[in-house]
Amino acid sequence: MTGTTATPRPPGVDAPQQPGALAGWFNDGWITTRRNLIKIKRVPDILVFTTLQPIMFVLLFTYVYAGVIEIPGSTYVDFIMAGIFAQTVVFGSTYSGSAMAQDLKDGIIDRFRTLPMSPSAVLVGRTNGDLLINSISMVVMMVTGFIVGWRIHSSFLEAVAGVALLLLFAYALSWVMALLGMMVRSPEVINNVSFLILFPLTFISNAFVPAESLPEPLRTFALWNPVTALVQAARELFGNVPPGTPVGDSWVQQNPAIAVLVGVTVILLIFVPLAVRRFSQVTSR
Amino acid sequence: MGFIEARDLRKIYTPKGAEPVHALDGLDLDVPEGTITAILGPNGAGKTTAVKVLTTLITPDSGTATIGGVNVLNRPEAIRPIIGVSGQYAAVDENLTGFENLDMVGRLYHLGARASRARARELIDLFELSEAQNRPVKGFSGGMRRRIDLAGALVTRPRVLFLDEPTTGLDPRSRLGMWDIIRSLVDGGTTVLLTTQYLEEADQLADDISVIDTGKVIAKGTADELKASVGGQRVELNLVTAENAAETVEIMRRLGTAEPAVSNDSRTVTVSVESGPEALRVVLAELSERNIALFDAGMRRPTLDDVFLRLTGHVATDESDDTTETASGRTRARKTT
Numbered sequence: 001m002t003g004t005t006a007t008p009r010p011p012g013v014d015a016p017q018q019p020g021a022l023a024g025w026f027n028d029g030w031i032t033t034r035r036n037l038i039k040i041k042r043v044p045d046i047l048v049f050t051t052l053q054p055i056m057f058v059l060l061f062t063y064v065y066a067g068v069i070e071i072p073g074s075t076y077v078d079f080i081m082a083g084i085f086a087q088t089v090v091f092g093s094t095y096s097g098s099a100m101a102q103d104l105k106d107g108i109i110d111r112f113r114t115l116p117m118s119p120s121a122v123l124v125g126r127t128n129g130d131l132l133i134n135s136i137s138m139v140v141m142m143v144t145g146f147i148v149g150w151r152i153h154s155s156f157l158e159a160v161a162g163v164a165l166l167l168l169f170a171y172a173l174s175w176v177m178a179l180l181g182m183m184v185r186s187p188e189v190i191n192n193v194s195f196l197i198l199f200p201l202t203f204i205s206n207a208f209v210p211a212e213s214l215p216e217p218l219r220t221f222a223l224w225n226p227v228t229a230l231v232q233a234a235r236e237l238f239g240n241v242p243p244g245t246p247v248g249d250s251w252v253q254q255n256p257a258i259a260v261l262v263g264v265t266v267i268l269l270i271f272v273p274l275a276v277r278r279f280s281q282v283t284s285r
Numbered sequence: 286m287g288f289i290e291a292r293d294l295r296k297i298y299t300p301k302g303a304e305p306v307h308a309l310d311g312l313d314l315d316v317p318e319g320t321i322t323a324i325l326g327p328n329g330a331g332k333t334t335a336v337k338v339l340t341t342l343i344t345p346d347s348g349t350a351t352i353g354g355v356n357v358l359n360r361p362e363a364i365r366p367i368i369g370v371s372g373q374y375a376a377v378d379e380n381l382t383g384f385e386n387l388d389m390v391g392r393l394y395h396l397g398a399r400a401s402r403a404r405a406r407e408l409i410d411l412f413e414l415s416e417a418q419n420r421p422v423k424g425f426s427g428g429m430r431r432r433i434d435l436a437g438a439l440v441t442r443p444r445v446l447f448l449d450e451p452t453t454g455l456d457p458r459s460r461l462g463m464w465d466i467i468r469s470l471v472d473g474g475t476t477v478l479l480t481t482q483y484l485e486e487a488d489q490l491a492d493d494i495s496v497i498d499t500g501k502v503i504a505k506g507t508a509d510e511l512k513a514s515v516g517g518q519r520v521e522l523n524l525v526t527a528e529n530a531a532e533t534v535e536i537m538r539r540l541g542t543a544e545p546a547v548s549n550d551s552r553t554v555t556v557s558v559e560s561g562p563e564a565l566r567v568v569l570a571e572l573s574e575r576n577i578a579l580f581d582a583g584m585r586r587p588t589l590d591d592v593f594l595r596l597t598g599h600v601a602t603d604e605s606d607d608t609t610e611t612a613s614g615r616t617r618a619r620k621t622t
Contacts, residue, residue: 013396015367015396034389108378114342117393121393
């Protein structure tokens, strides 16, 4: 801080003409996304966690339960993989919650909110960050799955659609979590809240055991659980449903992929505006 | 008519299970263009709330606020490009380097990639941040974060700069540097609204001071006007032993224009006088005649501390603060006995 008094002209440049809404949105979304990419690079724990944990799950489930749970007409590895995918990406959506809570705690939300930036940009960048983390997890899990004997019995395009559906579902959940993250007082709280919501959601489903094998009322819950539809859709798209498995008679059970798409659309239509509105009102401390 | 104008701002918070807090209770502000106005007040007086309203962060329950004639409450998107803000706590991304933080702010002001990088480098030099330039902010001291945050408020040349306690947590040298930067910005036409608990800071920087307490302005004017409102000069004595307090008060009462004030430890006695040098001479002569030992004796002009004390009945800062101790205008005669 020297030499400033010597120059009569103050430092800096005047604020430029602000861009149009769309151009601004793309710029701001990219800048905040880049911020989250740098964070992934700088905080190796995130990357270690997102790669090691799925590997661990794949190995645990395939080797610990493979001998216990019998799936007629298929192998447990083929059955379980869609479940592990779903569970991992669903939990991957929680980063947005804790990151928003942390940003509020750190006060950087106040900085963003006084800048002439798109009000959705911070959330767009944050949920994009989750999407990237989940994409990395998916690759790691699929490679690990292949090594332990998981096989895709469908076309390449169907498999891609399966991956896209899993990522899309988690992306929509990221927006829900981001909203929750802005409604709690601390990052620790949001972790507990999301675990309370996500554990029942992923475990009381067809992710690890056939939903039909669950006792009532868990069975009813599982059949209506969106994660069940997601897992079922992924299983079908990967060709991992054993031939001859009876299909439930509800519309959701017969059209799980469409049901998931509808669900994702509804979640985004409700929670994107809610999260953006919340963002425009919150301030640190 | 001010460039920044606030009228009758009110904001009530109701913490869970507690009485409602009138954070703003009819606050008025007028900051003329190209000047510095300081909002001076103790913790909890409503300073930060006022800044948050004017920087589009929160909406008041009632009242109006305009900057350059533009309604802050209805058109925040028109306000944000022309303001620079540094809040009370450093708003920096811990995982980004100092450079990346400033570059990001530039890009979000839509300066473009090249201008943002160039400006970030300039600010790194200006705020002596080279140490934090290429290392993540995480792990740096509070003072360093604070400087990065202040630099963030100056990424553009803002037409209005809001600084919420800008030098809290800075070392004295950085504080003086910050004052220089603020002054040079104002010379270039920027309008500054700053909040401070430091009376000296308001005294040094501000063209106008609004003293606020419990959410409203209780006095306003230049530092000199405010001091004049308290009147006269002061003679202040620091006694070696508290036992001499009563006797000293007795002497000072005869010379003073008001009742002498005695500090809690009964070691410091202060009184307003008509003529400082004359009163000091008389007091010192009398005390030496009675063999009352002194650590320190001096005369001083009233400080904003005195203003604040008189207006609110309590002191501005919780603990005695070294920056106010060295405030302007003290003449000292050391160790007079």
